[in-house]
Amino acid sequence: GAGVSQSPRYKVTKRGQDVALRCDPISGHVSLYWYRQALGQGPEFLTYFNYEAQQDKSGLPNDRFSAERPEGSISTLTIQRTEQRDSAMYRCASSLDPTSEAFFGQGTRLTVV
Amino acid sequence: GQNIDQPTEMTATEGAIVQINCTYQTSGFNGLFWYQQHAGEAPTFLSYNVLDGLEEKGRFSSFLSRSKGYSYLLLKELQMKDSASYLCAVRDQETGGFKTIFGAGTRLFVKA
Numbered sequence: 001g002a003g004v005s006q007s008p009r010y011k012v013t014k015r016g017q018d019v020a021l022r023c024d025p026i027s028g029h030v031s032l033y034w035y036r037q038a039l040g041q042g043p044e045f046l047t048y049f050n051y052e053a054q055q056d057k058s059g060l061p062n063d064r065f066s067a068e069r070p071e072g073s074i075s076t077l078t079i080q081r082t083e084q085r086d087s088a089m090y091r092c093a094s095s096l097d098p099t100s101e102a103f104f105g106q107g108t109r110l111t112v113v
Numbered sequence: 114g115q116n117i118d119q120p121t122e123m124t125a126t127e128g129a130i131v132q133i134n135c136t137y138q139t140s141g142f143n144g145l146f147w148y149q150q151h152a153g154e155a156p157t158f159l160s161y162n163v164l165d166g167l168e169e170k171g172r173f174s175s176f177l178s179r180s181k182g183y184s185y186l187l188l189k190e191l192q193m194k195d196s197a198s199y200l201c202a203v204r205d206q207e208t209g210g211f212k213t214i215f216g217a218g219t220r221l222f223v224k225a
Contacts, residue, residue, distance in 0.1 A: 033213070042200050042215035043156065055210040091155065098211045099204075101146060104155035 002026075004105035006092050012111045013082055021077045021108045025094030032075050033093045033102060034067055043091055049075060050098055082112045115139045117216035119201050124222045125191055133186045133219045135201030143206040147175050147186045150198045150218065159199075160186070188221075196223045 005024040013019050025032050031050050035043035045059040051072040060066070064082075069075040079086055089109050093102035116138040125131040137145070144163040148156040162168055162177035162184060174187040186199055198218040205212050 035215070040218075040220075042202075042218045045212060045214055048210075048212065050210060056207070056212050058212075099144070101158040101161055102213065103158070106155055 004092055004094050004103055006090075006105040006108050008108060009106060010109045010111075012113060015082060015084060015112055017082055018078065018080045019082055019110065021079075021090050021092075021110070023075045023077070023092030023094075023105060025073065025075070025092070026096075026103055028096070029094035029103075030072075030097050031095045031100075031102075032069055033095075034075070034077050035091045035093065037089045037091055037107070039089075046077070079110075082110075084112045086110060087112045115203060115205055115214045117201055117203055117214060119199075119216045119219045121217070122220045122222070124224060125188075127191055127193060127223055127225050129191050130187065130189050131191060131221065133188075133199050133201075133221065135184045135186070135216060137182050137184070137201070137203045137216075139182075139203050139205045139214075141206035142179060142182075142203065143211055144204040145175075145177055145184050146202040146204070146213065147173075147184075148200040148202060148215075150200060152197070156200055191223050193223050193225070196221060 033048040034046040037043045047057040049069040064080045067077045089107045091107045093104040095102045119135045147159040150156040160175035172189045200218045201216040
């Protein structure tokens with residue numbers, strides 16, 4: 001596609017529910033990154049993939065968070081048993097290869113009530 | 114681990130020049146990026162440095178000193194539309210690959 005696409009753009013969920021956030025990277029991009037961004041802060045690293053392999057998941061806050069990219073294209077970030085502290089902007093980015101600049105999507109604004 | 118420091122806010126006048134500094138500490142430095150982020154929008158790539166020296170791109174220039182763990186972004190002929198957050202990001206090479214870590218960003222206010 002023309003750019004990184006994330007869906008949904010906004011998600012409101014009740015505490016305790018599971019949510020799945022989707023990222024469709026730029027076609028042909030090898031690397032895909034997930035970040036979380038609080039208002040007024042820089043993006044906080046969560047995890048990243050090269051092709052379908054999850055290279056680093058050290059930024060995932062706890063075991064309620066997981067991510068996959070089964071076919072090396074679309075990725076899903078799943079948060080189980082959501083808590084209010086999970087409320088944030090979740091951003092996905094992709095790059096042509098691991099050494100190139102990243103292009104960001106518009107993000108998913110998650111609100112846990 | 115990694116640590117990136119940049120000023121929280123800066124104010125400058127339209128038409129002037131502003132320099133935004135960034136210092137970093139990382140164990141496996143493999144490049145430094147600058148991104149611009151307007152309020153409510155996604156970050157967009159501005160510049161990349163991996164070797165020491167100055168990279169110029171129009172009104173924007175970025176400098177890197179690896180030995181000092183220091184970079185700056187220089188914005189010339191400031192325009193009102195340059196009011197945004199500027200994010201310094203460091204790519205760190207760790208076991209298994211690269212990871213890009215962002216600083217908290219510097220909010221730049223351009224006044225008339």
